[in-house]
Amino acid sequence: MNIEQARFNMIEQQIRPWDVLDPAVLSLLAELKREDFVPSAYRSLAFVDMEVPLPEGQCMLAPRVEARLLQELQLQRHESVLEVGAGSGFMAALLAHRARRVISLDTREVLVRMAQDNLRKAAVLNVTVRCADGALGCRGDAPFDAIVLSGSVAQIPRTLLQQLKVGGRLVAVVGDEPVMRAQLHTRVDDDAWSQVDLFDTLAPRLTGFEQADRFSF
Numbered sequence: 001m002n003i004e005q006a007r008f009n010m011i012e013q014q015i016r017p018w019d020v021l022d023p024a025v026l027s028l029l030a031e032l033k034r035e036d037f038v039p040s041a042y043r044s045l046a047f048v049d050m051e052v053p054l055p056e057g058q059c060m061l062a063p064r065v066e067a068r069l070l071q072e073l074q075l076q077r078h079e080s081v082l083e084v085g086a087g088s089g090f091m092a093a094l095l096a097h098r099a100r101r102v103i104s105l106d107t108r109e110v111l112v113r114m115a116q117d118n119l120r121k122a123a124v125l126n127v128t129v130r131c132a133d134g135a136l137g138c139r140g141d142a143p144f145d146a147i148v149l150s151g152s153v154a155q156i157p158r159t160l161l162q163q164l165k166v167g168g169r170l171v172a173v174v175g176d177e178p179v180m181r182a183q184l185h186t187r188v189d190d191d192a193w194s195q196v197d198l199f200d201t202l203a204p205r206l207t208g209f210e211q212a213d214r215f216s217f
Contacts, residue, residue, distance in 0.1 A: 003035060010034075010047040010063055018064040018199075025071045028097050034063065037090035037118045051204065052088075055110045058204070060087050061150060065182075065201055066094065069148055069171045072184050072198055075099045079145035082163065084134030085206050089115030091150050092127045102127045103141055105134040107208050135209050137163045144168055151206035152180055161185060161193055173203040 011029055020026065035046035038060070045052050051059040060066075070091075075081065075098035083092050086106035092115060095102045104127060106112050112131045119127050132138070135157050137147075142163035149160075149172035156172060164170060164187040174183050182198040 006047040007034070010049075014049045014062075014064045015067045018068055020064070020067045020071050022071045024098070025067060028094060029063075029067060032090075032093055032097065033122070034090060036122060037088040037093065039088070054088055055114070056108055058087060058108065058111060058207075060090060061203060065173075065203065066091055066150075068199065069182065070094050070098070072171050072182070073098075073146045073148060073169055075146060080141070082138055082141070082144045082147045082160075083150060084137075084147070084160070085150035086111050086115040086129050087150055089118040089122075089124075089127070089129065091148065092129065093119060093122055093124045095146075095148065096124050096127045099146070100126065103138050104129045105132045105138065107131065107133060133208050134206065135159065139163065146170070149173070149206060152203040153206055153209045156183070156185060157209070161187065164193075166190065171198075173201055177202060 035043055038046040038052050042052050049062055051062055053059050079099045081095045081099045081102045083104040086104040092102050092104040109131055112129050115129045137160045143165040144163055145165055145168050147160055147170040152173040166187050166189055168187050170185040173180050175181055180202050181200050184196045184198055186194045188194050
C-alpha cells in the first residue's frame with residue numbers, strides 16, 4: 001500500500017466531501033500519522049471509511065467523523081480539552097495539536113495503555129490519559145474550553161455540560177440506532193446551554209454511559 005497516496009485519498013474522497021474545509025484541520029490530517037494509532041493487525045484499514053477495531057470490542061471512529069468533530073470544536077491554542085473515550089489515542093493527538101492541553105478518559109485499562117504508548121511514540125506531550133469514568137468528567141481539572149465524546153450517548157450527561165466554561169463547547173453523537181446526530185452544545189451562561197444539530201451519523205455507544213445523569217433543555 002502506498003501510504004501517502006492512501007492518506008491523500010482519505011482526505012480528498014472521504015473528509016473534504018463531508019464539509020471539512022478548515023485548512024488547518026486538513027493540514028493536520030495530512031501530517032499526523034493515523035496508521036501509527038491503528039493496531040498492527042488492522043493497519044491496512046487505517047485510511048478506510050470505516051470504524052477500526054480496537055481491543056475489548058471498542059473501535060476508532062471513522063476518519064470523516066473524527067475530522068468533522070474536530071473542525072466543529074474550532075479549538076484555539078490556549079484552550080484546554082476533555083476527551084471521553086481515549087480509544088487508540090488518535091483523536092487525543094488531533095486535539096493536542098490544536099489546543100494547549102488534553103485530558104483523555106477511558107474506563108478500559110488496555111485502551112489507556114494503548115493510547116499512552118501511541119501518544120508517547122508520536123511525541124505528543126500535552127495529553128494526559130487516565131483510567132476513569134468519563135460520564136463523571138474530570139471535576140478536578142474543570143472547567144474546560146471544549147469537551148469531545150469519542151462515541152455516542154443517548155443524551156448528554158448534565159455533569160459534563162456543567163464542566164464547560166461559559167463559551168465552552170461540547171461535541172458528541174447523540175441518539176439511538178438507527179437515528180443518531182452529531183450535536184454541538186455551547187454554554188452561554190452559568191445556567192444555559194445552546195444546541196446545534198450538525199450532521200446525521202452512527203457511532204458506537206460509549207462504555208459507562210448507560211446510567212449517566214441526563215440533561216434536558
